[in-house]
Amino acid sequence: QVQLQESGPGLVKPWETLFLTCTVSGGSISPYYWSWIRQPPGKGLQWIGYIFYSGSTDYNPSFKSRVTISVDTSKNQFSLRLSSVTAADTAVYYCVRVVRRSSGWYGFDYWGRGTLVTVSS
Amino acid sequence: ETTLTQSPAFMSATPGDTVNISCKASQDIDDDVNWYQQKPGQAATFIILEATTLVPGISPRFTGSGYGTDFTLTINNIESEDAAYYFCLQHDSIPWTFGQGTKVEIK
Numbered sequence: 001q002v003q004l005q006e007s008g009p010g011l012v013k014p015w016e017t018l019f020l021t022c023t024v025s026g027g028s029i030s031p032y033y034w035s036w037i038r039q040p041p042g043k044g045l046q047w048i049g050y051i052f053y054s055g056s057t058d059y060n061p062s063f064k065s066r067v068t069i070s071v072d073t074s075k076n077q078f079s080l081r082l083s084s085v086t087a088a089d090t091a092v093y094y095c096v097r098v099v100r101r102s103s104g105w106y107g108f109d110y111w112g113r114g115t116l117v118t119v120s121s
Numbered sequence: 122e123t124t125l126t127q128s129p130a131f132m133s134a135t136p137g138d139t140v141n142i143s144c145k146a147s148q149d150i151d152d153d154v155n156w157y158q159q160k161p162g163q164a165a166t167f168i169i170l171e172a173t174t175l176v177p178g179i180s181p182r183f184t185g186s187g188y189g190t191d192f193t194l195t196i197n198n199i200e201s202e203d204a205a206y207y208f209c210l211q212h213d214s215i216p217w218t219f220g221q222g223t224k225v226e227i228k
Contacts, residue, residue: 061216105217111165
């Protein structure tokens with residue numbers, strides 16, 4: 001059974017960079033796609049972006065100028081970097097595995113439990 | 122960007138009830154909708170794929186229906202273990218987007 005675990009600081013100062021890591025266990029990070037999703041308090045879920053195990057990425061235009069997702073196949077991990085954070089970036093951040101077949105995208109099958117990141121001075 | 126409007130935001134049900142959760146898309150998205158269940162402190166569980174396909178291992182009390190812009194998750198003969206947050210996802214076009222979610226309480 002594939003399991004995902006988010007890790008990183010729970011508190012980030014305004015205008016600094018948020019950095020989270022997702023560790024994949026029970027399966028290999030290749031040859032899959034992986035994503036980050038977040039949910040601000042009291043709001044709906046928001047897709048941030050995805051990365052392929054080879055390193056290719058695509059991002060939600062809402063985050064494109066501030067976000068970088070990277071992968072480390074040797075550690076079976078992928079990471080999220082979100083720069084210039086504000087209070088609006090306070091959210092529970094989830095890492096997920098993307099379902100991709102030859103016929104297209106099919107959403108997400110495995111989710112982490114999420115980690116709360118608060119942006120505050 | 123495709124907007125998903127999910128309703129209701131909250132519902133309270135009695136064991137044995139049948140409940141319906143709606144997810145309406147702002148444009149035609151074929152059957153590219155998934156449904157998920159999330160309980161507090163747990164990872165979300167994938168329950169319905171492509172609007173109508175039950176994910177293996179999920180109780181057949183869960184059914185999905187719909188195509189195009191209107192989708193429904195139905196929970197038949199609801200049980201106390203079904204108390205959770207449910208949300209829909211569209212994977213028809215990037216950026217992938219979600220419904221606002223429905224909290225289901227069991228009386």
